[in-house]
Amino acid sequence: MLRSLTAGIVLAFAGSRANIARTILSCAGVVVGIGALILVVMGSDFGQRYAVAYSEIQGGLPATLQVSVSGEISDRDALEEDLYRAGGEQVSLYQTPGDLIRIRSGDTAAPDVEFRGVDAELGDIRRLDMAQGRWFSEEDTESLAPVLVINQSLADVLPDLARVQIGQDRWVEARVVGVIADSNMDFSWQTAYLLRSPASEEILFSAPESEAPAEEFGFPMGENTYVVRVDPEHPGTADYGGAFAQTLASAGWRWGVTDPEAIWSYRADSADMLEEPLRYMTWGLLGIAFITLGTGLLGVLNVGLVTVRERRRELATYRALGATRFTLFVAVVMEAVVVSVVAGAIALAGCWALGSLASVVVTELDLVPPGVDVRVPADGVLLGLGSAAGVGLLAGIIPAARALRASVVAGLRE
Amino acid sequence: MAVGTPLPGAARSPDDTSPLLRVEGMTRHFMVSGTRIDVLHDCTFQVARGEVVAIVGQSGSGKSTLLNLLGLLDRPSGGTYVFDDVDTTRLGEGRRSRLRGEGIGFVFQQFHLLERRSALANVGVPMVLGGVPVLRRRTRARELLESVGLGHRLSSQPHQLSGGEQQRVALARALSREPALILADEPTGALDAASSRMIMDQLLAQAELRGAAVVVVTHDPKVAERAGRVVELVEGRTR
Numbered sequence: 001m002l003r004s005l006t007a008g009i010v011l012a013f014a015g016s017r018a019n020i021a022r023t024i025l026s027c028a029g030v031v032v033g034i035g036a037l038i039l040v041v042m043g044s045d046f047g048q049r050y051a052v053a054y055s056e057i058q059g060g061l062p063a064t065l066q067v068s069v070s071g072e073i074s075d076r077d078a079l080e081e082d083l084y085r086a087g088g089e090q091v092s093l094y095q096t097p098g099d100l101i102r103i104r105s106g107d108t109a110a111p112d113v114e115f116r117g118v119d120a121e122l123g124d125i126r127r128l129d130m131a132q133g134r135w136f137s138e139e140d141t142e143s144l145a146p147v148l149v150i151n152q153s154l155a156d157v158l159p160d161l162a163r164v165q166i167g168q169d170r171w172v173e174a175r176v177v178g179v180i181a182d183s184n185m186d187f188s189w190q191t192a193y194l195l196r197s198p199a200s201e202e203i204l205f206s207a208p209e210s211e212a213p214a215e216e217f218g219f220p221m222g223e224n225t226y227v228v229r230v231d232p233e234h235p236g237t238a239d240y241g242g243a244f245a246q247t248l249a250s251a252g253w254r255w256g257v258t259d260p261e262a263i264w265s266y267r268a269d270s271a272d273m274l275e276e277p278l279r280y281m282t283w284g285l286l287g288i289a290f291i292t293l294g295t296g297l298l299g300v301l302n303v304g305l306v307t308v309r310e311r312r313r314e315l316a317t318y319r320a321l322g323a324t325r326f327t328l329f330v331a332v333v334m335e336a337v338v339v340s341v342v343a344g345a346i347a348l349a350g351c352w353a354l355g356s357l358a359s360v361v362v363t364e365l366d367l368v369p370p371g372v373d374v375r376v377p378a379d380g381v382l383l384g385l386g387s388a389a390g391v392g393l394l395a396g397i398i399p400a401a402r403a404l405r406a407s408v409v410a411g412l413r414e
Numbered sequence: 415m416a417v418g419t420p421l422p423g424a425a426r427s428p429d430d431t432s433p434l435l436r437v438e439g440m441t442r443h444f445m446v447s448g449t450r451i452d453v454l455h456d457c458t459f460q461v462a463r464g465e466v467v468a469i470v471g472q473s474g475s476g477k478s479t480l481l482n483l484l485g486l487l488d489r490p491s492g493g494t495y496v497f498d499d500v501d502t503t504r505l506g507e508g509r510r511s512r513l514r515g516e517g518i519g520f521v522f523q524q525f526h527l528l529e530r531r532s533a534l535a536n537v538g539v540p541m542v543l544g545g546v547p548v549l550r551r552r553t554r555a556r557e558l559l560e561s562v563g564l565g566h567r568l569s570s571q572p573h574q575l576s577g578g579e580q581q582r583v584a585l586a587r588a589l590s591r592e593p594a595l596i597l598a599d600e601p602t603g604a605l606d607a608a609s610s611r612m613i614m615d616q617l618l619a620q621a622e623l624r625g626a627a628v629v630v631v632t633h634d635p636k637v638a639e640r641a642g643r644v645v646e647l648v649e650g651r652t653r
Binding site: 011314325326409412 | 482485487488507508511512514515516520522526528529531535539540542543544545587591
């Protein structure tokens with residue numbers, strides 16, 4: 001049995017090598033089919049990682065809520081305590097300052113910078129890719145000067161990050177501790193995060209001289225905004241995070257907001273929402289890829305059947321030389337498997353090259369968040385080569401069965 | 415093959431006089447469109463180890479059918495065929511294939527070499543089927559091709575060889591597993607007179623060297639007269 005198996009495999013390899021034209025012909029359909037399959041897995045993997053990264057940068061890690069409270073807060077400490085009591089595991093201020101803040105370095109001023117007042121905890125809630133320096137630490141809250149993290153676009157226009165001033169009516173010295181990687185998913189082209197601390201309290205919570213900018217869009221984040229990360233299973237995540245606002249509103253009297261309508265909360269992360277359409281899209285594309293692969297299978301099967309008919313004399317010669325039926329069965333099936341796996345490897349190499357090229361393009365054009373590249377995932381490799389072997393096996397069995405049925409004597413007469 | 419079981423035809427004691435093959439009352443008929451056609455009737459003969467036997471007869475007398483039966487490529491409709499002390503009529507398909515590979519070498523009229531494979535690879539095929547390790551296989555194939563005068567054509571493919579050279583490759587292939595029996599079906603049928611003579615010389619010399627019996631089916635009286643014994647088939651019956 002083992003000898004027959006080994007002999008069958010040796011003959012299969014020799015047959016594939018000897019009949020290059022047949023091998024290439026059989027390969028073509030499978031290369032396209034397996035290539036399509038791997039591209040779908042690649043695309044799906046890229047889409048998922050892109051969606052997760054986008055969501056984590058833009059909104060936060062899974063189960064992040066944005067909570068806004070309109071109106072004057074009588075006790076901010078009580079509100080923040082209640083944000084934890086309502087289910088928050090990490091809480092950060094996410095405050096648009098009441099008035100326009102400007103930033104300059106020496107004589108160079110950046111006029112259109114969007115500021116957000118945040119806590120150091122935001123670094124645990126959102127994905128922040130640092131290009132230089134670091135994110136805020138708790139020690140920074142003791143700084144006598146306001147502490148900033150700015151994005152790369154802003155850093156590029158400021159000539160000296162060690163000499164930075166911010167201000168509304170008057171300029172104050174500020175300290176830049178880090179620069180986050182530029183991405184087009186920030187809330188503005190030029191962005192600055194200002195750490196909430198005694199040094200920045202006045203700037204962040206001063207009464208606006210004009211209407212808050214966010215109100216212009218009717219967006220309820222202008223006054224008192226927080227980002228809150230809860231357990232994904234927490235009931236507060238129900239109704240896209242709306243349930244959290246209802247829970248919080250029940251204690252509103254403690255911090256001077258009694259109107260439940262003045263409290264909003266919603267899911268800031270979008271990974272969950274993107275997951276379902278992505279899944280349907282992946283299934284749809286996988287279906288198309290499998291149909292393509294099925295066509296490739298029929299191609300290999302067809303070539304296999306034709307060649308078995310053409311090779312009756314060769315197969316009969318093998319039988320005359322002592323090949324058992326099992327050996328011939330293995331040889332014919334293995335030929336199809338070898339051809340398909342080679343085709344799968346070619347498709348894999350093609351997809352890898354395509355992925356590398358696409359990765360360079362999207363990275364160079366800054367189309368994707370940092371760290372999200374286009375690549376062939378491990379399950380794509382397994383699925384591609386596994387499907388190739390499966391196709392070969394399926395496409396080889398029928399011709400092999402025919403090869404076994406053929407009469408040796410008739411084959412030798414041809 | 416179990417340890418201790420001798421290869422067919424190998425290492426026999428010189429005083430072993432049992433016949434290599436024994437055919438008794440063998441018949442073969444075919445059904446064609448519901449009509450029974452009897453090709454062989456009650457064939458009985460035997461071949462000793464190392465003996466050279468020619469089977470002659472007119473076209474349609476059943477020579478090739480008999481050769482296929484002796485080569486275990488076909489099953490008789492009746493009678494007994496004992497090869498190397500094994501009653502082949504009771505063997506399963508797998509065992510028949512192994513016995514054929516180990517004990518019988520074929521030389522066909524049309525050579526039946528595998529296209530797009532070198533002479534060396536062609537000679538190696540029976541050894542692949544016999545599980546001979548690759549290095550030993552190559553060495554032996556080279557030696558066999560050198561012994562039939564083709565040491566300079568090892569990597570030539572069949573279409574690059576003359577008819578006589580192709581038949582010599584086929585002869586080397588038939589000898590590759592040291593068979594006890596060589597079956598040759600019109601081995602010179604596709605060759606000119608000079609090549610025919612050379613092939614017969616080499617076939618008989620190599621068989622004698624290895625102690626193999628030869629059964630050759632032929633129309634050619636010159637080939638038949640070189641056999642030690644002639645079995646004539648007339649209308650499917652041996653004489």
